[in-house]
Amino acid sequence: xxxxxxxxxxxxxxxxxxxxxxxxxxxxxxxxxxxxxxxxxxxxxxxxxxxxxxxxxxxxxxxxxxxxxxxxxxxxxxxxxxxxxxxxxxxxxxxxxxxxxxxxxxxxxxxxxxxxxxxxxxxxxxxxxxxxxxxxxxxxxxxxxxxxxxxxxxxxxxxxxxxxxxxxxxxxxxxxxxxxxxxxxxxxxxxxxxxxxxxxxxxxxxxxxxxxxxxxxxxxxxxxxxxxxxxxxxxxxxxxxxxxxxxxxxxxxxxxxxxxxxxxxxxxxxxxxxxxxxxxxxxxxx
Numbered sequence: 001x002x003x004x005x006x007x008x009x010x011x012x013x014x015x016x017x018x019x020x021x022x023x024x025x026x027x028x029x030x031x032x033x034x035x036x037x038x039x040x041x042x043x044x045x046x047x048x049x050x051x052x053x054x055x056x057x058x059x060x061x062x063x064x065x066x067x068x069x070x071x072x073x074x075x076x077x078x079x080x081x082x083x084x085x086x087x088x089x090x091x092x093x094x095x096x097x098x099x100x101x102x103x104x105x106x107x108x109x110x111x112x113x114x115x116x117x118x119x120x121x122x123x124x125x126x127x128x129x130x131x132x133x134x135x136x137x138x139x140x141x142x143x144x145x146x147x148x149x150x151x152x153x154x155x156x157x158x159x160x161x162x163x164x165x166x167x168x169x170x171x172x173x174x175x176x177x178x179x180x181x182x183x184x185x186x187x188x189x190x191x192x193x194x195x196x197x198x199x200x201x202x203x204x205x206x207x208x209x210x211x212x213x214x215x216x217x218x219x220x221x222x223x224x225x226x227x228x229x230x231x232x233x234x235x236x237x238x239x240x241x242x243x244x245x246x247x248x249x250x251x252x253x254x255x256x257x258x259x260x261x262x263x264x265x266x267x268x269x270x271x272x273x274x275x276x277x278x279x280x281x282x283x284x285x286x
Contacts, residue, residue: 016101017092021085024141027073028081054116056123056136056192072112074139084141095152111147111200118199119192136192143200150175151204156264
């Protein structure tokens with residue numbers, strides 16, 4: 001197996017969090033390579049960044065509509081991608097304890113989309129940003145990561161994480177700090193980027209909170225793109241001695257799962273009994 005086949009195999013069998021990390025790293029390496037060639041040939045711009053970054057100017061965006069998503073996989077700074085991918089790794093795996101991989105991908109993409117919309121709208125609405133809209137662009141995975149983090153914090157606000165020298169901190173407190181950092185930094189620079197992060201955060205919050213933790217109607221059609229349709233089974237034989245029974249066990253299991261998740265959201269995962277943890281683990285594998 002050569003290097004390319006090995007990379008394909010690892011990507012195919014990786015989880016959704018790792019796959020998103022791989023895609024971000026691959027794009028970053030491509031940017032690094034094109035930067036090198038640009039330096040050698042004395043090019044002042046990187047065509048890949050121009051092709052993938054989201055422009056603040058609406059007229060420029062109309063010409064490159066795909067950038068509303070592609071900017072969420074684009075980084076040009078090592079520290080930028082490092083911090084984003086570390087956050088994605090830890091937050092993404094916490095998210096997957098309560099949601100499916102397809103839902104995580106939906107949060108990431110929709111957070112990126114909504115963050116991009118807020119970015120463009122801000123530069124065309126706020127007077128402080130209108131003058132620089134023509135030469136401002138957005139890039140980075142922060143909006144998608146914000147959607148994932150605020151989404152899981154909304155779902156289990158009382159879940160606690162332990163930090164050295166600090167102790168246990170509830171997730172809702174960390175979410176407030178996360179949002180506050182972006183708000184107070186808007187006047188300091190990169191205002192559009194911070195507003196995009198807030199857009200992703202709003203998406204994550206309303207995605208979970210709407211309709212008693214059910215998906216918004218506008219998102220249902222999008223999630224169908226990431227789910228396989230089940231074929232309807234055709235009945236070919238029916239026993240006269242047996243009558244169809246509803247799937248009572250499945251309903252009871254779901255009720256137990258919901259009760260355990262409610263308990264986690266109120267008092268944290270550590271308050272579960274051993275039997276509850278084992279039951280939740282088994283259901284997660286089904």
